[in-house]
Amino acid sequence: MQRQEFNQLLNDILKPHNIKDFCPNGLQVEGKNEIKKIVTGVTASQALIDAAIDEQADAILVHHGYFWKGESQPITGMKKRRIGALLANDINLFAYHLPLDIHPEIGNNAQLAKLLDIEIQEGLEPVANSVAVKGRLKTALSGDEFASKIAKVLNRAPLTSLVRSSKIQTIALCTGGGQGYIDLAAEQGIDAYLTGEASEQTIHSSREQNIDFFAAGHHATERYGIKALGELLALEYGFEVSFIDIDNPV
Template sequence: MTRAKLSDYLAEELQINRFRDYCPNGVQVEGREQIKRIVTGVTASLALLEKAVHLKADAILVHHGYFWRGEDMRVIGQKHKRLKLLLEHDISLFAYHFPLDMHAQLGNNAQLAQQLSLLPKARFGEDDLGWIGIAEDASLRTVGQLVAQIEARLGRKPLLIGDPEQLVAKIAWCTGAAQNMLDQAISAGASVYLSGEISEPTVHLARESGVAYLACGHHATERYGIQALGQHLAEKFGLAHHFVDIDNPV
């Protein structure tokens, strides 16, 4: 398929014009016009680009791309190295930030719910970015059991702020750097809130509110949306798809 057709399809499917975001969503770097092989990954790091070159990708799709609001606009240093590699190999870069978080089936929050067997019941926060629901398994009763499930499913132990013996009722979640949504999760009636990252004020708010907080890893919680998107495109358009997981401890 053509780069333009893929771009148009993703713009409509992910409703990119709906969001006020910190970066441009869609094609960030133009490569060759015809796309037959795509590589997906969480972040457009140099390591991901190099792997895509090795896999002979025509396009790379990521959640975290380039040209973030407030960043240095000069094409120097690592930005120069990354862009040079893309341009030299004529590879397109597509990036989708909030639109990929939000999609009801392919998005990061939807896919994390599938990974952790959570049943969404409602949304909360600006643009309904946060999700809230219950555990699919009724035998999952305590925060400690939820911690164990997350560790088993995501491959890393989350940082818990709270009592592992606390009972689980409503579970709220938002992937990535959404620790500042804890207060909104509390207002939505959550007994547990899980996200990717944590910050110093989050600890105090969790302790004072009695709502358990689980920091599960920014990268770890956002591996699944981009994979689902790539697989969707492969099935719909007959594209070859490779997901590349560049490990990140954050």
């Protein structure tokens, strides 16, 4: 498939025009025109680029790409080495941030909820395309039981603040760095909140508003959307796709 056609295909699937983001979604670094072999991963780190070079990939497709609002603009140091490697090997870089988080089927929230037996009901925010969502556990669990389930599924013990004596039934979630949504979840009387990261104030919010909190890792909660997108591209469009997980403890 030609590069521009592939970019349009991704835009048709993920609809980046529907949400305001902190980075450009779509093609970020231009490479060869014909795309057959794709490497997917969470972040366009040097390690992922090196793996894509070894795989002789035509394109890299990630959740965390480049050119974030507020970042240093000069292409020097680490950024030069990364972009230089892409250009030298004629590899395209495509990145989708919030559009991949919120996709109702292959998105990060949807995929994590599926893995943890959470039935998503609606957005947590009172707007279209809410970044955080809310729903119910298919089977009510104590905080300790749910923490054990997270650890087993993600192979990562979560950071927790368990303050409730009753079992968790309702739950809100936002993969990645979504800890700021805990207050909105508490305002709505939700039993628990799940995300990737925690801030110092998050634990106080949990304790003072009686809402269980789970931080399961930014990387660990966002492995599954990009993987699902790659699987869709392979199954429905015939691309050769390799998901490469460059582990990150954060």
